[in-house]
Amino acid sequence: MKWQNGLRKSFDFAVRKLSWLLALLAAALIAVVIIATGPSAAPAEKVETAWPVSVVTARPDSLAPVLLAFGRLESRQVANLNTSISAPVKEVHRHEGEWVEAGELLIELDAAEPQLAYDIALASYQRNVAQLESVKTEQQLANSLVAEYRQLKDIAETRLQRIRDLHAQGMVADSELDGARQEASEKAIQVEEHLARVADYPNRVAQQQASVDEAAAYLEKARIDLQQTRIEAPFSGRVISTAVTRGDRVIAGSSLVQIADYSNLEIRTSIPAGSATVLRDIVTNGGTVTATAQLDNRKLSFPLVRLAADVKPGQSGIDAFFASDANDSLDIGRTVQLAITLPEIDRVIPMPVHALYPDQTLYRVVEDRLRAVHYQEMGDYLDIDGNFNVLVRSQEVSSGDLLMVSQLPRAITGLLVEPIEASDTETLRLN
Numbered sequence: 001m002k003w004q005n006g007l008r009k010s011f012d013f014a015v016r017k018l019s020w021l022l023a024l025l026a027a028a029l030i031a032v033v034i035i036a037t038g039p040s041a042a043p044a045e046k047v048e049t050a051w052p053v054s055v056v057t058a059r060p061d062s063l064a065p066v067l068l069a070f071g072r073l074e075s076r077q078v079a080n081l082n083t084s085i086s087a088p089v090k091e092v093h094r095h096e097g098e099w100v101e102a103g104e105l106l107i108e109l110d111a112a113e114p115q116l117a118y119d120i121a122l123a124s125y126q127r128n129v130a131q132l133e134s135v136k137t138e139q140q141l142a143n144s145l146v147a148e149y150r151q152l153k154d155i156a157e158t159r160l161q162r163i164r165d166l167h168a169q170g171m172v173a174d175s176e177l178d179g180a181r182q183e184a185s186e187k188a189i190q191v192e193e194h195l196a197r198v199a200d201y202p203n204r205v206a207q208q209q210a211s212v213d214e215a216a217a218y219l220e221k222a223r224i225d226l227q228q229t230r231i232e233a234p235f236s237g238r239v240i241s242t243a244v245t246r247g248d249r250v251i252a253g254s255s256l257v258q259i260a261d262y263s264n265l266e267i268r269t270s271i272p273a274g275s276a277t278v279l280r281d282i283v284t285n286g287g288t289v290t291a292t293a294q295l296d297n298r299k300l301s302f303p304l305v306r307l308a309a310d311v312k313p314g315q316s317g318i319d320a321f322f323a324s325d326a327n328d329s330l331d332i333g334r335t336v337q338l339a340i341t342l343p344e345i346d347r348v349i350p351m352p353v354h355a356l357y358p359d360q361t362l363y364r365v366v367e368d369r370l371r372a373v374h375y376q377e378m379g380d381y382l383d384i385d386g387n388f389n390v391l392v393r394s395q396e397v398s399s400g401d402l403l404m405v406s407q408l409p410r411a412i413t414g415l416l417v418e419p420i421e422a423s424d425t426e427t428l429r430l431n
Helices: 002-037 112-144 146-168 174-227 273-284
Strands: 051-057 061-063 066-075 078-082 087-092 105-109 230-232 237-242 255-261 265-271 290-295 298-307 318-324 335-341 345-351 361-366 369-374 376-382 388-393 402-404 417-421
Touching: 066 318, 066 376, 105 255, 112 146, 112 174, 146 174, 265 273, 265 335, 273 298, 273 318, 345 376, 402 417
Parallel strands: 051 417
Antiparallel strands: 051 402, 061 345, 066 265, 066 335, 078 255, 087 105, 105 230, 237 255, 265 318, 290 298, 290 335, 298 318, 345 388, 361 369, 361 402, 376 388
């Protein structure tokens, strides 16, 4: 019985294995039939993508490039006011940032010491003037007495002659003759001494006049020192800084207040030497150069007034100076971005910066495909809305060509694009 049961199990296992093999063959046969009798699918066709880009119509024109530069607002006249005396500060009347008029009192110093020095100088001057008048009076008196001295001399000489005649006749004694001679000699000496004094009076007058002049100079210095107690504005402008306060004692030469003349404001900027030569030629030939700037939402114009004659140490360009009208909104030291208009250039096209590619390349659109063209950069340009562009010139671009103004990272010649006309604000022609 055991061998019969074993035989039956082997038979059952062989039957199950054969059934699995028949099922697998049937499934494979069905799959082959389905594949063989199913519809055949055509391969998908690859479609090229058209990239949308903004384009504008090129119209070469004569346009004026601009030179962009940063300048600094300054005044041609900035006065550092000081004093030549030493005195306490009595009052500070104007402070930093305030507007003042010419002659207006800014700082007042204590005048006690300068007033005392002035009074002493005045007394010395008056004393010397009085002494001069005394000398002149003495001179007048001496001049009027010359004739009297000479008359006394003549009388003495006449009497001497008469005594001589009488002595010769033996009518007078020798002693009387000697007395007459002595008197005549004394009168002659007195006349000469008086004439010498008269001749010396011009020197005495000149000497005393010098003393008067010296006293007058000391008096004028004292007056100037007294005036130095009142520090006044030399011109209309704005107070830049004050270095003292009430109660401080200042010494001679110390700076008290700084004031800027706002009627002589100008903007100093450094421009390349080549551009400076162009601007100098324009001014020399009677032309005008104007720079514009946007300040506090206002567009201001500044005419060129002069160019520096040399290149300052540490600079690579020439300093240019643009005049500015007095304006209380402009602050000394403020940085200003200037757009300096240069002479017009023919056959140029303004392009936005993002439309320009490396190696001085831009792209035309020809039959909906990009074509790279080489350009030459001719300068910067600001349109009527203040948008920044670059002026370019290319022999490969003609009027009416479509130029791409989009920034397309994968731009390459032959790329399929879908051109879209740019808005009016992006037009490349100056209206």
